[in-house]
Amino acid sequence: MRYKGIIFDMDGVLIDSEPIYLQDVIDYILVDLKEDVDFLELKEAMYKIIGSSDKRTYEIIAEYLNNKYTPEQLKAGLWSKDFELDYRTILNPHVLNVLPRLKKAGYKLAIASSSSMENIKTVTSQCGIDQYFDCMVSGFDFEESKPDPAIYLETLQRLDLKPEEVIAIEDSTYGIQACINANVRVIAKEDHRYNFNQGLADVIASDILEAFNIIEYWNK
Numbered sequence: 001m002r003y004k005g006i007i008f009d010m011d012g013v014l015i016d017s018e019p020i021y022l023q024d025v026i027d028y029i030l031v032d033l034k035e036d037v038d039f040l041e042l043k044e045a046m047y048k049i050i051g052s053s054d055k056r057t058y059e060i061i062a063e064y065l066n067n068k069y070t071p072e073q074l075k076a077g078l079w080s081k082d083f084e085l086d087y088r089t090i091l092n093p094h095v096l097n098v099l100p101r102l103k104k105a106g107y108k109l110a111i112a113s114s115s116s117m118e119n120i121k122t123v124t125s126q127c128g129i130d131q132y133f134d135c136m137v138s139g140f141d142f143e144e145s146k147p148d149p150a151i152y153l154e155t156l157q158r159l160d161l162k163p164e165e166v167i168a169i170e171d172s173t174y175g176i177q178a179c180i181n182a183n184v185r186v187i188a189k190e191d192h193r194y195n196f197n198q199g200l201a202d203v204i205a206s207d208i209l210e211a212f213n214i215i216e217y218w219n220k
Contacts, residue, residue, distance in 0.1 A: 003185075003219050005159045005166040006102055007152065010113035011051070012171035013189050013208070015123055016090045018050050025049065025061065028078055035065060047194045051172025053114050053145035087126045092189075094209040099132040101212065112155045112168070114139035114146055114175075134159060147177035152184055167218070169211050173197045185218075187211045 011017045025046055029035050045064050049057045058071035069077075102109060109132050113120050117138040124130035135158040139145030142154070156163060163183040170176045171189045173196050179186035180200060188201035189211060198204050205211035 001106065001219050003107075003165060003167050003215065005108040005110065005156075005161045006215065007110045007112050007155055007159075007166055007168040007184070009051075009168070009170045009172070009175045010111050010115055010120060010123060012191060013169050014092060014095055014111070014129070015087055015127070016092055017085075017087070017123075018194065020085060020090065022046055022050065024081070024083055025078070028081065029061070029065070032077065032081075033065075033069075044195075050194045051114065051146065051174040051196075053139050054116070056145075087123045088128075091127050093207055094212070095127075095129065098208050098212045099129055102215075103132050105216075108134045108159045108161065110134055110155050110159055111136040112139075112151045113137070114151075116140045146172075146174040147181060149178050149182035152178055152182035156182070156184075167215055169205075169208070170201070171196060171198070173200065176200045187214055 008014055026042060029037065029042060048060050052060065058075045061074050062069055062071045099109065111120060111133055115138060117136070117140065120136050120138055124133065135155065137151055137155045137158065139151050142150045145151055156166060166184050168179045168184045168186045169189055170179060170186055171191050176186055176188055176198065177200060186201045188198035188204045189208065190198065190204050190206050203214055205214055
């Protein structure tokens with residue numbers, strides 16, 4: 001096979017978590033901090049956090065609130081909230097079908113996510129998909145996460161594969177740019193909700209099943 005490995009982003013690709021996380025941030029700003037801001041303006045401004053690193057997320061929120069709070073204060077406040085989420089309820093369509101098919105076909109599979117390793121393990125365990133992945137890499141382990149290519153370069157090393165032997169599936173502008181910076185071919189999982197620039201990707205797939213079909217076509 002020309003392509004031997006598939007690297008998945010997690011949030012937005014394997015699970016549809018982004019609207020949940022976005023709402024958590026909005027609720028924190030409006031309800032907990034009691035900030036008097038326009039809801040629609042706030043929602044659009046917070047699109048910038050989707051796909052960003054943990055560090056950058058709190059910097060974006062702080063900047064929006066005119067640095068009234070430090071990123072550290074915002075992080076502590078949000079992390080103190082008890083957000084309970086059954087990730088099985090937001091698993092994206094076709095994931096449970098496609099992962100075993102890719103594994104059976106002989107591909108090495110990995111996750112390269114800006115989320116914490118604890119969150120990655122929780123998601124994959126709850127959804128019953130952890131056994132399909134040869135490695136999982138968290139953006140928390142790097143000074144700079146996506147769009148910096150470091151997370152992809154590390155994932156390639158762990159898979160023992162070259163950039164030209166791998167296809168990535170991403171959704172956000174940050175993630176797609178990280179693939180480009182790592183010289184990895186990338187499929188964008190279609191999403192029109194957050195003003196992503198998915199035109200940067202090699203191709204856009206409507207869902208994970210279409211991404212699978214594209215991978216199989218490219219590998220003919």
